[in-house]
Amino acid sequence: MNTIQNIMVCVTQQKTCERLIRRGAEIRDEYDGELYVIHVAKEGYHFLGNSRDGDALEYLFEKAKAYGANLTVVRSHDVLQTLKDLAEKNKIDLIILGESYENNEQKNVVSRLKKHLSKGIEIEIVPVQRENKAV
Template structure:
């Protein structure tokens, strides 16, 4: 298992993403940085959905427990936004959750293409 200096965890609006934050915290160097990112599409209204906003609040607290900053962004092109964020913040590992959803697998491939082997991507099951 490799150890990384700057790790970015991508989370959705589900409390189960806590496992991604915990796993990513083990992949960063002792003095490394952990960042958590949630990108919502511009058309999504997360604040009107109490369960989703509660989940994001929970993930914010979990992030703090692992000394990670959590950022929320809005964009229509989520994979490009994540890639740009990673490149602009010196990230050397992006952590994603595993999915059996074909659309999400296409997302993974798009993200890897955008990162052009400059930044590692690890999928956590």
């Protein structure tokens, strides 16, 4: 990884976002950069996929604030283009994403975003946390 100045953490579901924000904060602290937490909601959908937008937005705000991040929440018809535009606007060097459950590359957001981004922007995938069970 080259010198990282600006990190963008893309969040979707409130239950999984803290681990992504925490990872972004770890990298930010290592490189003394800026941390941006971004959620782009598709036009016509609830912000975080449920009808409890107020609670979800408050949760996101609190988590972003706790890690010293800037929070941006927007609606868009074209989520990938909006993420690309925000990455360029904020001069992002690294994007943190959660692992996609979608195996189909055409539907996999991570694969699609990689193809959409400007050169020089790295992506780090944070794997889904699996429960450790004693054998």
